[in-house]
Amino acid sequence: MIASAHSADEKVYEISELSNEVKELRSAFVDGRSKLMRLKMESTIVKKVEEKGLEISTTPPKKIKVKARD
Amino acid sequence: MAQKRTIKRFEIPANRGNVYSADGSLLATSIPKYDVAIDAVTSSDKNFKKYIKPLCDSLAAFTGKSSGSFEQKINKARQTKDQYLLLARNLSYTDYMRFRNFPLLKLGAIRGGFVYDQKTKREHPMGGIAERSIGYERIDENGYATRVGIDGAFGKDYLRGETGSRLKQKIGKGEWKPIRDVNEVEPKDGYDIYTTIDVNIQDIAHHSLLGQLEKYEADHGCVVVMDVKSGEIKAISNLGRNKIGKYYERLNYAVGESHEPGSTFKVMAMMAALEDKVIDTSTIVDTKNGRKYFYGRTISDSHHGGYGKISAAKALEVSSNIGLATIIDENYSSNPEKFLKQLRDWHLDQTLGVSIIGEGKPVIPKPGDKIWSKNALPSMAYGYNMQLTPLQTLAFYNAIANNGQLIKPRFLKAVKEFDRDIEVFEKEVLVNKLCKDETLSQIKDILKNVVSRGTGKKLYSETFSMAGKTGTARTDYADIEAWKEDPKYVSSFAGYFPAENPKYSCIVVIHKPSTKVGFYGADVSGPVFKRIAQKIYTDTPLIDQIQTGDYNNELIANDFEKFNSISNKYKTIMPNLIGMPAMDAVAFLENMEVDVNIKLNGNGVITSQSVSKNIKLKPNQTVVLEAS
Numbered sequence: 001m002i003a004s005a006h007s008a009d010e011k012v013y014e015i016s017e018l019s020n021e022v023k024e025l026r027s028a029f030v031d032g033r034s035k036l037m038r039l040k041m042e043s044t045i046v047k048k049v050e051e052k053g054l055e056i057s058t059t060p061p062k063k064i065k066v067k068a069r070d
Numbered sequence: 071m072a073q074k075r076t077i078k079r080f081e082i083p084a085n086r087g088n089v090y091s092a093d094g095s096l097l098a099t100s101i102p103k104y105d106v107a108i109d110a111v112t113s114s115d116k117n118f119k120k121y122i123k124p125l126c127d128s129l130a131a132f133t134g135k136s137s138g139s140f141e142q143k144i145n146k147a148r149q150t151k152d153q154y155l156l157l158a159r160n161l162s163y164t165d166y167m168r169f170r171n172f173p174l175l176k177l178g179a180i181r182g183g184f185v186y187d188q189k190t191k192r193e194h195p196m197g198g199i200a201e202r203s204i205g206y207e208r209i210d211e212n213g214y215a216t217r218v219g220i221d222g223a224f225g226k227d228y229l230r231g232e233t234g235s236r237l238k239q240k241i242g243k244g245e246w247k248p249i250r251d252v253n254e255v256e257p258k259d260g261y262d263i264y265t266t267i268d269v270n271i272q273d274i275a276h277h278s279l280l281g282q283l284e285k286y287e288a289d290h291g292c293v294v295v296m297d298v299k300s301g302e303i304k305a306i307s308n309l310g311r312n313k314i315g316k317y318y319e320r321l322n323y324a325v326g327e328s329h330e331p332g333s334t335f336k337v338m339a340m341m342a343a344l345e346d347k348v349i350d351t352s353t354i355v356d357t358k359n360g361r362k363y364f365y366g367r368t369i370s371d372s373h374h375g376g377y378g379k380i381s382a383a384k385a386l387e388v389s390s391n392i393g394l395a396t397i398i399d400e401n402y403s404s405n406p407e408k409f410l411k412q413l414r415d416w417h418l419d420q421t422l423g424v425s426i427i428g429e430g431k432p433v434i435p436k437p438g439d440k441i442w443s444k445n446a447l448p449s450m451a452y453g454y455n456m457q458l459t460p461l462q463t464l465a466f467y468n469a470i471a472n473n474g475q476l477i478k479p480r481f482l483k484a485v486k487e488f489d490r491d492i493e494v495f496e497k498e499v500l501v502n503k504l505c506k507d508e509t510l511s512q513i514k515d516i517l518k519n520v521v522s523r524g525t526g527k528k529l530y531s532e533t534f535s536m537a538g539k540t541g542t543a544r545t546d547y548a549d550i551e552a553w554k555e556d557p558k559y560v561s562s563f564a565g566y567f568p569a570e571n572p573k574y575s576c577i578v579v580i581h582k583p584s585t586k587v588g589f590y591g592a593d594v595s596g597p598v599f600k601r602i603a604q605k606i607y608t609d610t611p612l613i614d615q616i617q618t619g620d621y622n623n624e625l626i627a628n629d630f631e632k633f634n635s636i637s638n639k640y641k642t643i644m645p646n647l648i649g650m651p652a653m654d655a656v657a658f659l660e661n662m663e664v665d666v667n668i669k670l671n672g673n674g675v676i677t678s679q680s681v682s683k684n685i686k687l688k689p690n691q692t693v694v695l696e697a698s
Contacts, residue, residue: 008247009241009242009245012241012245012246012247012248013245016245024164026102026163027101027102027162030096030099030101030195033096033195034193034195034196034197037095037195037196037269038195038196038197041199041269041270041273042270042274043274043276043277056605057608058533058608059533059608060608060610060611060612061612062611062612062613062614063611063613063614064613064615064616065613065614065615066616066617067615067616067617067618068617068618
């Protein structure tokens, strides 16, 4: 009885530690995700490659599909 | 009594759902944030003396403020017995952990005076982009809720979830142990919401609007992009200017702001007249010399000297106020109801009923109203004496693009619990067919001509097509003298692209651009529209489909045969390469079974080779080829 009460207490500590870890990971995830979202936006990329002399093409890419003759 | 102290009912807050974009990018989510303070009284003199300096150095390193100012503050707090001196607000968990490990604070609550407060905050990973439309829900201490955007509108039904509760008993280390092994009330996490927002289009819309607002030092503006067939809003951006001239998502102008639309409404007026067959596109209207009296009031055209006698279609292309006012006044003044009924049938007098809270109400006056007069009808013909929100105007233009079917603009795709659909939103048709196909094609032709040769011709592009209507409306003109001193306009552009088989409709409205820079709809708002259209055009690959041909060319076959026979014969012995194209000769040597270094001068046909034919090649030997 006492043993299982103690083991239940142990579990509570463990859960609280784990849920803190979840919080930390979640927070780290959102931080990372925010950074990524901003980095991958076209406007950011355009600014970054500007110094290299690259700019957005004014014509769309051409996709050539080759269809095999039957 | 004892039980009260050791047993407590704990609320278990539900996790609020996330808001996602159409492609699954995170737009809003909840994360824990921390406020950290120090109890300056609790620590012992010894510890306080020992750690105060290093603590302040750490704080200085974190905040960038001087260490001395922190030291002064904390010392003062200790003197005045302040048990809660706030050090930092809204820390992320990672930063919070850093604070926990600062000198003195490391010793904990009792010995170090570390005080913290954890709360859950709503974060927008995209930052300021579309902030107003993604929105939030805030409930103050009195229980009053502020609901903004999608997050606000769907908080109660989907995102919030249900709070649970659980009885707990106190155990050591400040922890509480649940009494039963299940919660008394299970918390239910909120559902996730998938919006229709396309992050890429949103990004472009936001930045091109921002660019124009800055260029024209305008007060505020908005842009909305809508998918023609489904009514899904792909992008919505609302930017307003603050005191220091910076722009941020201030109010949801696109949804909430009813204003006089000006010339973009001429399209509705013209369409009504065409549908009623009171005019034809070729009916001649006399726009005089740019000034005309209507019931004791002058209506004028912006083009100096006027347009004279022009066709009805041309009147819309060049956006003649007199032209449209004349058409509507001549044909409907004896029976305004006929015109008004048309507008009502087109749903223009009602809100669209979009999901975001606070949609502006349209104003379409009728006889008997305070703002009705003999001049009401000709004024309405060019978008005055009435009000619409940008979104309502857009929905109408979208209907033109969508073959006359008016659909409700939609912000939500689905509500999900993980990957299970809770609710999926389908398109909602408001009016199945606005008008006859004939009227529709006439209007579409005119809208295309506006861009190719009318008021929007600066926007014309050879590579991609678009159709639309410019608008330059006066605003804040109640005091006409003050207005003349400092004229204010609303510049807009509404339309769709491509002109044939439209895919997206779009509206751009910019309020009060600096008239020193410019104010015409085509100059101020048009470029934002064009930029978005161009962006979508350049992002969509052009597909060319070709079939594999029959390559039974004798010349090629012979060449190939020759090459093949030499390469099968000469594996380690130098062949005669003279007369062979350099490209083939190099390929040939490279494919031999012995590795040689090739030096090629020139690039035509081989004229000489440093190693004569039939000599056995040694590994790493250099062969020099001269080509013409």
